[in-house]
Amino acid sequence: MMGKLNSTRNSSIGLLLCLLLASCCNTRDNSSGQSNKKRIVVQTIIENKLLVDSTEIGLSTIISNLEVPWEIAWGQDNWIWFTEQRGRISKVNPATGERKILLNIADVWHERTAGLLGMALHPDMKKFPYVVVDYTYRQDTTILSRLVRYTSINDTLINPVLLLEIPGNTAHNGSRVTIGPDGKIFWATGDAVHSERAQDTKSLNGKILRLNIDGSIPKDNPIEKSAVWAFGYRNIQGLVYAANGILYTSEHGDATDDEVNLIRKGGNYGWPDVTGFYDTPAEQAYNRKKTIAEPLKAWTPTIAPAGIAYYGSDAIPEWHNSLLLTTLKAQSLRVLQLDKAGKTILSERVFFNKVLGRLRSVCVSPDGDVYIATSNRDWNPPKDFPKASDDRIVRVFSIKPGDKLSPAYVNLQQHTDSLSTPGEEIASGGQLIYNQYCSSCHKQDGNGIAGTFPPLRAAKQAVGNKQELIHILLNGLSGPIKVNGQKYNQQMPAFHFLSDTEIAEVLTYVRSAFDNQATPITANEVKSERKANQ
Template sequence: MKRIAVPLLLVLCVAIAAIFYFLRPKGRQLPVEATLMLKSSSLGITTVATGLHVPWEICWGPDNQIWFTEQRGTISKIDPVTGKKKLLLLEPEVYLKRTLGILGMAIHPTAPFVFVDYTTRRPDSSVISRLVRYTYTADTLKDPLVMLEVPGATGHNGSRVAISPDGKVIWSTGDATRGANAPDTASPNGKVLRLNIDGSIPADNPYPGNPLWSRGHRNIQGLAYTDKGHLFASEHGDAMDDEVNYIRKGGFYGWPGIEGYADRDDEKRYADTFPFIHPAKAWTPTIAPAGITYYHAAAIPEWQNTLLLGTLKTASLRVLQLNAAQDSIIGETTYLTGIYGRLRAICVSPAGDVYMATSNRDWNPGKGFPIAEDDRILRLSPIARTADPVKPLGPDTLTVSLSKGQALYKSYCEACHKADGKGVEGSFPALDGNKIVNGKPQALVAVILKGKSGTLKSGEQMPAFSFLSDADVTSITNYIRNSWGNQVYEISFEDVERFRKKIK
């Protein structure tokens, strides 16, 4: 009898604990601000935290609280039920400037470690990206161990951290604004790197003694494993072809020789010489994909076996349906465009609630943002379907009609130069009253086609838009030259055609 009673008692205890866990308050007593209407489910949207400074990463913690980084150099946790916030770490060596600061974070599922990457500066003022392991207790992060440092830059530092199913540390790095780094096996930039939890290099990495796991990446902004152990990464393109990639051991993903699907003649020639892995999905115009997570909870059946992706440029939540094998994307639905501003990070609780963090205080996204409450952490959780939902929202539909030039400007220019043409002081010049815009038209066309290198002060670059057709260049040029305070005569298709031949 004792042999039977002990296991039965254990099973009973586990069952009772599970019941209390899943019936625990999830903070749904917080007021529902809006209702996201799916095919059969309704998701209530509530605000869990406000007044944050660019929460770059959010994770579900081992204590059933939300752990998050803030770009300025802090790591905190917040109780999603009470809203009580606790500071865990203030890292004094963080260097914060625009896209720099504390970035990715991952909590190891079986060891008491938190892995964080941030940008800092050496005594000579050069920027580096640093991956650090902290040991966590209930109230603090301590005993920092520097696992790896890689060259940084004023942009394109990535970066996310993930823990693989076999317990390895996965770290994505940007190309540090130098495309040649990405394919170079001797450079740690533009890579997905794989390390043991003590910082050593696993023996089964594709290049012996090298943390490199995959290469040819421009600027990865999200990492997520599926329940079958497949790794996906979201990645910023240049002027075209933002991507989500299925990451494989030793894979080459093409940057800078190839963007997207290798559909241009020069890319096809490159692909014939350097075989690469096509993206699972690519977007042109770009959407600035950010944090990504895998959803497989029963709470939201419509989102089963999907990747949830937050975007910055289009300020939306993308739900990407995977096939049964989880090696390709077979569908996409867009939600919440422009409602909460830029969505930087995303995670899922064990109960199946979705948490998203906004990113509205780092890039001045445009009209209406940031609002007084920014930045925020939001929760999407299933609620009872009612005939009269609170502020019902659904899948996005295109309702605004724009001129061709305005639509092109919105797709390719607005994120940096802003809807009002005022730009961002110290980084992106104003187009309203700009000398190049109001000067000889060939000069503006040359900048559009060839791009512009960033200065040492700002580091910001303008990509080349030479892939645009002459008709598109004509439309966008005339829109810029006749908007805001600019009133300059229009140029013709023939003008652009002639200019392109002269511009090399």
């Protein structure tokens, strides 16, 4: 469906934000390995503008009514090129909102997170007019991920060349492609819901692959005659070859430890044996056998990191030399300040929390404007989304003297805390743990997602035998099950890392919320079941 175009560069995204209140809770900060108490941060509208220290920031919608834009990239023609998950590649003029459709890929297979995903433009399009995309394809019952190169001529993409094809799935396909300044392709692949593939260097799943532009294998790859550049990944969702010459990724963890990584040639990034930092005895023992590259930063509870970009501009000076990270579950833009060498994250700041919804991709223009794509019409929309104009690409820019602005801008004071939505109840105990770990799948109302994630409301597994429920939370669940008469077949991670008290609290909440009226669970009952499982 053609996007509804806005007529002016600074058209309002219509944000009205009265109050944001941060949750005050205990979270695990994997950069220190310890728990820390988060402070409360209150934010209000101030002069209808967003203020980053002394820099005023404006927001405007460039294009709206899109069908799940997955990748956005700044083109050398000064247009924004983007993919939509169902198979369409377009570009939009950020100054006028004019859209041009470049290609509809007929054989894209779309379900859940499968579809048309990553895209990269060659850094020298005049000499090499190539666009490389990653999409999911289905042949009978076989699901595949394809890497295909197109040639760009006169606002069309022609002459598809299949560079590589690997096993795919409805999830964990990875999604990102980038091309380095030397013309080499980097393709981030997921484990395709087979975690054992990530450590198997003969498999191309759970890897970063490096190819020549014609699909051949570079002679200087770390493994002879192999496309594998680095390995040990669950599901990479962000990939950027930064102006500082470093390759960075963002990656979805399982129940814990979303990551941002600095990628080194031949590096092992741990999955599934090490998650986040190797901070448990088992992970430390594994690292002594196989050297594992630790992340620059990890998040527990998870935030579902997505697209990532490098910000080297001085247009927003407070963001200079930072990684810009969009998030899905956390519904925010994270600004990760780097040290001069680009090898350490010094600080994290959170912006637009739950204002725009799920954020999938980000890119930066040469003059320092930031462009963000929302993902509110995908398979897992958050509460209160999608809005009528979703999905959209928005512009974040430094307000300059003389700029003509629409009236609706918000002020978000600087902070490093995750924030709740306006008027949202501050949860505690079992409800807080549920919101942090469970609600993204089973939803805040306990109704789940039809056909994908089962409901907890009136579910036998939730309100029935207490020992069975504790066992599920401690050990996870995989394979087909029936809940309230409907079949489901998704993996649920193990939550054994939670304490006995935390498991008791969250399960008691599940058994009493959503009109459930089951008896509570005690920490001693969890302790007994945990001991029986050892």
